[in-house]
Amino acid sequence: MSAMLQVEGISKYFGGLKAVDDCTLGVEQGSITALIGPNGSGKTTLFNVVTGFLKATKGRVLFEGREITNLPPHRIANLGIARTFQVSSLFPKLTVWENLLVAYPHQKGESLWAVFTGQGQIRKQEEEQIERAHRITDRIGLAHKIEEKAANLSAPEARMLEIGRQLMFSPRLVMLDEPSSGVNPAMLDVLANMIIELNKEGMTFFIIGHNLSFIMKLSHFMHVLHYSKLIASGTPQVVARDERVIEAYMGVRQ
Amino acid sequence: MSNIILFLSSVIALMGIYALLTLAVNLHYGYAGLLSFGIVGFAAVGAYTYAIVTRGAPVGEDVYLFYFNQPWWVGFLAAGVVTTLFAFIIGLPTLRVEGDYLLIVTFAFAEVIQDLLSNEGWLTNGTRGFINIHLPFRELIPGRNYTLILAFLIVVIVAVVYLIAQRLGTAPFGRTLRAIRDNEPAALAIGKSVFSFKMRVFLLGAAICGFAGAMYTWYMTLAMPSIFGMSVSFAAWIALIVGGQGNNKGAIVGTIVLLGVQQAFKFISLTPDMAPIISSIQLIMEGLVLIVILRFWPRGLLPEKSPRPPKPAITKEAI
Numbered sequence: 001m002s003a004m005l006q007v008e009g010i011s012k013y014f015g016g017l018k019a020v021d022d023c024t025l026g027v028e029q030g031s032i033t034a035l036i037g038p039n040g041s042g043k044t045t046l047f048n049v050v051t052g053f054l055k056a057t058k059g060r061v062l063f064e065g066r067e068i069t070n071l072p073p074h075r076i077a078n079l080g081i082a083r084t085f086q087v088s089s090l091f092p093k094l095t096v097w098e099n100l101l102v103a104y105p106h107q108k109g110e111s112l113w114a115v116f117t118g119q120g121q122i123r124k125q126e127e128e129q130i131e132r133a134h135r136i137t138d139r140i141g142l143a144h145k146i147e148e149k150a151a152n153l154s155a156p157e158a159r160m161l162e163i164g165r166q167l168m169f170s171p172r173l174v175m176l177d178e179p180s181s182g183v184n185p186a187m188l189d190v191l192a193n194m195i196i197e198l199n200k201e202g203m204t205f206f207i208i209g210h211n212l213s214f215i216m217k218l219s220h221f222m223h224v225l226h227y228s229k230l231i232a233s234g235t236p237q238v239v240a241r242d243e244r245v246i247e248a249y250m251g252v253r254q
Numbered sequence: 255m256s257n258i259i260l261f262l263s264s265v266i267a268l269m270g271i272y273a274l275l276t277l278a279v280n281l282h283y284g285y286a287g288l289l290s291f292g293i294v295g296f297a298a299v300g301a302y303t304y305a306i307v308t309r310g311a312p313v314g315e316d317v318y319l320f321y322f323n324q325p326w327w328v329g330f331l332a333a334g335v336v337t338t339l340f341a342f343i344i345g346l347p348t349l350r351v352e353g354d355y356l357l358i359v360t361f362a363f364a365e366v367i368q369d370l371l372s373n374e375g376w377l378t379n380g381t382r383g384f385i386n387i388h389l390p391f392r393e394l395i396p397g398r399n400y401t402l403i404l405a406f407l408i409v410v411i412v413a414v415v416y417l418i419a420q421r422l423g424t425a426p427f428g429r430t431l432r433a434i435r436d437n438e439p440a441a442l443a444i445g446k447s448v449f450s451f452k453m454r455v456f457l458l459g460a461a462i463c464g465f466a467g468a469m470y471t472w473y474m475t476l477a478m479p480s481i482f483g484m485s486v487s488f489a490a491w492i493a494l495i496v497g498g499q500g501n502n503k504g505a506i507v508g509t510i511v512l513l514g515v516q517q518a519f520k521f522i523s524l525t526p527d528m529a530p531i532i533s534s535i536q537l538i539m540e541g542l543v544l545i546v547i548l549r550f551w552p553r554g555l556l557p558e559k560s561p562r563p564p565k566p567a568i569t570k571e572a573i
Contacts, residue, residue, distance in 0.1 A: 053439065077445035089443065091436035093500075094429070097563040101426075102433045103444045109426030112454060116418075122425065123564065131566040146563060169444050 002065065004029040004204055005050070005081075005173055010059035012042075012049050019045040021228040022059070027173065027221075032195065032205040034215045034236075037225035038248055043208045044086065046225070047177055051083050052076040063173070078105065082171035084162050086178045092151035096142055099150050099161060100133040101126065103168040132168065140164040140194070156187035163194055166203075173204045180211040192218050216240065224248065260398060263405035265517045267473050269509055270408035274466035275490035276497070276505040277419050278459035283491075284500040284558070285428055286455045287435030289357035291487050292344065293463050295364030298371060298482035299340050300333035300464030302378055305477040307332045308388035318379040326390040330468050337464025338457050345456045349449060352438075364487060371479035383478030387471045408469055412506075415462055419502045422458070424561055431455055432500070489513075492540060496547045498554025507555055515543050 003026030012020040020042040027033040035043050048054040050061050052073040060069040068076050077083075091099055108114045109122040137143045140160040145153065153161060159179060166174045176195075183191055188211070195218060199205055209215030215222075215236075222239045224232040226248040232239050239245055275293050282290040308329035309321035324332075348359045371378045395403050422428050434441045434448050441448055471477045489512065497508020519536050547555065 051443065053442070073439075073442040074445050074447045077443055083443045085439060085443070089437065089440040091433040091440065093436050093558065094432060095560045095563075098429055098433075098561070102429050105445060107426045107430070110430055110451075112422070112427065112458075115422055115425040115427055126426070126564045127566055130564050133563075134566060147560065149560065165444070 002062075003027055004064060005206065006062040007046070007050065008060050008062065010046065010049055010061065011057045012045050012054060013057045018228050020049065020225075023225070023228075023230050024059075025223045025230055025233060027204060027206045029204055030199070030202065031220045032199050032207065032218055034219035034222045035206065035208050035225065036210075036212065036215060036222060041225040041248075042228040043225055044177055047083065047175055047208060050076075051081060051175065077169075077171075080172040081175065082166045082169050082173070083175040084166075084177055084179065086181065088158055089162050089165075090150040090153075090158055093149060095147050095149055096137065096153070096161060097130065097133050097146045100136060100165055100168045101129050103165045104129050104132075105169065129168075136164045136167050139167075141190075155182035156184060156191070159183050159187075159191060160194070163191070163198075167198070171203075173206060174198075175206045177208045178210060179207060180209060180214045188214055260401050261521070263401045264473075265513070267401065267405040267408045268517070269513045270405070270412045271466050271469050271473060272489060272493060272513055273412050273506050273509040274415055274462050274469070275486070276493040276509045277415055277502060278462040278466070279490045279494045280499065280502060280505040281419060281422070281455050281459040281462070284494060284505070285423060285431040285435065286452060288349075288452060288456065289353060290360045290456070290459070291357055291484075291491070292360035292363040293459075293490050294482050294484060294486040295360075295367040296337050296341060296460045296463035297467030297470060297486065298364075298367050298479075300337045300467030301471045301477045301482070302371065302384075302467075303336040303464070304329040304333045304468035304471055305384040305387060306377070309384065312379075315382070316379055317375040317382075318384075319376045326388055329388070330390075330465065333464045333468035334461045337467070338461045341457050341460030342453075345453050349452045349456060361484075364482075364484060368479050368482055371482065378479070381479060383476055384471075385476045387475050387477060389472050389475065404472055408473075411465070411469065415465075416502055416506065423502060427451075427454075429561075489540070492544050495554060496544060498551075498556040498558065500558030501554070501556045504554050504556035511547075511555070512540065512543060515539050 005027040007023055007025050010020060010023045011018065023046060035046065037043050045054065049056045052071050052075070055070050060067055062068065063079060063081060068079060091102065094102065108118060108125050114122060137146050140163065142157060142161060142164070145157070150158065150161065179191060180188055192214060195205060207215065207219065219236060222234065222236055223230060224239060224245050231244045231248060232242045275297065279290070279293060282288040306320055307322045307324050308326055310323050311321060312318055344363055348356055351359060372381050390407060391403055392400065430441070430446055431451055434446065434451055438448055474481060493508040493512045494505055496511055497506065498504025516536055519532050519539060
């Protein structure tokens, strides 16, 4: 059986620097798959290549059997892959509800023609979507802040809103880059539960994580990058006992 | 008394023209975050298109070759269309560059346009420009009272453009523009074709500038390279920052404040020898207005307002 997302021999070179070197890995449909590795091992670069923000030097990326290598980012997103960034993925001057509503696909009101001729249709679509947005804010605990600007949210609230927006966009694969950064330990559990819940509802996750205990608890499957190369893949239990992974994180045992 | 009314209506006409430019800057920068300084270049293209399309045969020392002798409304529409085409050609390469680079490119575009107007006499009649511009409804109202009609016509056009800008700004189209302005990679990541949005708003703003340029020739009754200097772009930008970025009402209010201060000085230049002094003070005053406003209203007089969420449709359970 082939994976939902397949990365085949992807390399990304910046001049002489090999940021990602001949990486082959997969993300199974319905899984929470983690990508871990020490700083600078190429995790974010790999994410950027998969989502089209960087062009691959070599190799190819397949999503649901279809080649998506080097497509423009918005095309890849519209195929059903959403992603967040290490820095905020929110629109700071937009309110919470706008941050949600801006994300739903096929907006009639984005066509200039419709703005002047199809006002009724646009209103109907917006009303349907605001209902979804209300359900989402209830779920992520931001119902009371729906008219607040995203810039005024706390770091954990902002992370929850980023997750909430994925619901609005309703992708099949969600790629989260460091969702745990800037989130306090108490909120970390809420965030983890949210991800597990969404996964049970059928959303596939591919997550970069620095916080190992968080990521170990969460994921079904892990890939480990070290010095731009994939050094291990497997369940968290297997990966945690892998000699090379321990070496990469702890150094060589004398 | 009637002198004052005529003066005021000419002020209103000028305010209206600048209000259009400021609304265009607001679409470009306030909504989409495009640092577009080519405003005056688009206005110049619109103005000359209008002049050439409505022009009769050359007389005396005129050197231009093309003239089309069309009524004013044909020229007016042509001004919008030709400016949009220009903007498309400019936008294709430049909208791919970001931030400060776009600023430099659009700035250069406006400068190049001004040079072309001076040097390509076969098309633009060179530095002589076009005098005796064909004015709308001129036959109906001869004499000085024409200014009243002009002011009225301009106010109507500004109202229409304001309503269009407002409709666009509050529609999902405007929301996506503001999202792109706030965080471009994130907008790409939710599947927005950033380039297409930037291009569409760039063309819209440019078209508005083209119309404003044609209207500026009505106001001046001529089209000359010298009236399309960079100071026009700066005035529109200052007006927007004074009024409030991302707010169409702010764009209008900012224009009224800035031009109000400018024109108030014209009003007190009573004797001819005072005129040069007043015109230098006018520039100082523009700067002063900007500083004072930014000191007390750092986000402008009318800052960007967050729209209210739409009311959800009444669900079946509720009935």
